Amino acid sequence: MDLVGQVGDTLTPQDPAERLSKLRVELLPIDLIVQWRRCSKMADFLAGYFEYHFEDRPVASQVLSTGLNELIENLAKFSANKQKPVSIEINHYGELLTVTTENEAARPQTTALRARLARMATTDPEELFLEQLEHTASSDRAASGLGLINLKKDYGARLAAEIRAVPDDPERFVVSLQLELNVDAIERG
Amino acid sequence: MSVEAEYKLEMRADGATLSGVMRLVSPAAYRSALAAVHDQIDAATGPLELDLAGLQFLNSSGITALSRLVMQARERSVTMTVIIDEQVSWQKKTLPSLARLYPKLTLKGR
Numbered sequence: 347m348d349l350v351g352q353v354g355d356t357l358t359p360q361d362p363a364e365r366l367s368k369l370r371v372e373l374l375p376i377d378l379i380v381q382w383r384r385c386s387k388m389a390d391f392l393a394g395y396f397e398y399h400f401e402d403r404p405v406a407s408q409v410l411s412t413g414l415n416e417l418i419e420n421l422a423k424f425s426a427n428k429q430k431p432v433s434i435e436i437n438h439y440g441e442l443l444t445v446t447t448e449n450e451a452a453r454p455q456t457t458a459l460r461a462r463l464a465r466m467a468t469t470d471p472e473e474l475f476l477e478q479l480e481h482t483a484s485s486d487r488a489a490s491g492l493g494l495i496n497l498k499k500d501y502g503a504r505l506a507a508e509i510r511a512v513p514d515d516p517e518r519f520v521v522s523l524q525l526e527l528n529v530d531a532i533e534r535g
Numbered sequence: 536m537s538v539e540a541e542y543k544l545e546m547r548a549d550g551a552t553l554s555g556v557m558r559l560v561s562p563a564a565y566r567s568a569l570a571a572v573h574d575q576i577d578a579a580t581g582p583l584e585l586d587l588a589g590l591q592f593l594n595s596s597g598i599t600a601l602s603r604l605v606m607q608a609r610e611r612s613v614t615m616t617v618i619i620d621e622q623v624s625w626q627k628k629t630l631p632s633l634a635r636l637y638p639k640l641t642l643k644g645r
Contacts, residue, residue: 383541386558386592408591408624415558416595475632479602482562493595500628535624 349456349519354463354506357526360439367438369395372431375449378422385422389415392436399438405535409501410443416493417447417525424459426452426518443532445525456509456519462491463507471499501531542590546571549581550616554589557597565600576607582614588645593625602633609637616641 369392378384393410400406414434421432432449451459466474474495497503504526512518542555551572559565566573575583585604587593593601608615615637619626621644634640 382558382560386541386556405624412592412625415592419558419594419596472632476635479599479633479636480606482599492599496595496598496629499632500625535627 349453349460349509350511352506352508353460353467354524355467355504355526357444357504357506357524358442360437360442360444364439365437366440367396367399368436370433370435372433374429375422375425375432376428378418379428382422385418386411386415388418388434392434396436396438396443399443400529400533402533402535406532409532409535413497413501413503413525413527414445416497417445417523420493420523421447421449424451424455425449426455438529441529443527443529445527446522448520448522450512450518451521453517453519456521459491459507459521459523460509462494463505466491466495466498466505471495475499497525497527501527503527503531542568544568544571546575547584550584550586551575552586552589556592557590558592558594559596562596562599562603565597566603569600569604572604573607576604576611576613579608579611579613582616583608584616584618586618586645587626587630588618588620588623590626591623593629598629598633602636605633605636605640608640612639614639614641616643618643618645620645 389411392414393407396410397403397407425432427450430450435446437444478492478495494505498505506524508522510520512520542557545552559568617630619630619642621627630642634642
């Protein structure tokens with residue numbers, strides 16, 4: 347199966363000239379693995395940085411931290427080389443907030459993500475949510491993709507990924523995961 | 536791996552209260568953290584109340600863990616009330632979906 351290409355929801359193209367705010371962070375997954383609390387600290391920091399764009403700052407901060415924490419934990423868990431930098435970039439375009447994470451992932455994880463995003467683009471997120479929970483009821487496995495499903499279900503997020511090949515390594519892929527959130531969904535909490 | 540406890544679990548005769556921030560690394564970590572609640576559901580002879588109103592953040596591994604408590608209650612037919620704070624976004628949004636797993640689970644706002 348060719349994993350390279352775009353998968354997931356259709357996102358709204360953004361004009362960089364209309365960007366109001368941007369923050370990009372690069373970090374090493376190993377730092378999150380050895381001190382898991384850093385995922386939460388980073389999510390809270392990024393949420394706190396962007397809360398000033400919203401009328402109800404505590405609500406916005408809570409919503410943003412919840413979503414960002416899931417994406418950061420995924421970067422920690424699913425990056426193939428924990429010593430290779432990953433990035434998180436947040437852009438605010440007025441009515442839209444976009445979050446892009448980028449990391450290198452192994453073939454099995456990339457295959458699973460691709461399938462998950464394709465399914466999420468065509469299936470009711472509430473039903474997917476319950477299905478995932480029932481499916482993993484008896485094991486210590488995490489309900490796969492639950493964090494991403496929740497972002498769609500609870501905040502109407504649109505999710506897509508651009509997958510690129512890593513030169514000279516057919517088992518590794520660069521995954522750029524893009525999340526788009528309407529500002530009013532964040533405001534509503 | 537170093538994990539600072541940012542959450543508090545208080546057990547009572549008729550349930551438990553969970554508060555703080557719970558963003559543990561995996562479902563296995565939650566199974567260990569919530570072992571006392573699992574034991575309480577196993578031994579329950581009456582309804583139980585789980586107070587989550589003070590739980591500010593819960594990650595998706597935690598939601599999976601909560602769902603396992605709900606499904607365990609469902610298996611044992613234990614009536615469960617979950618106390619929530621509707622000002623806390625994840626509680627307002629996610630817990631109603633979780634309640635669909637079990638008809639004898641009721642959500643009650645604090």
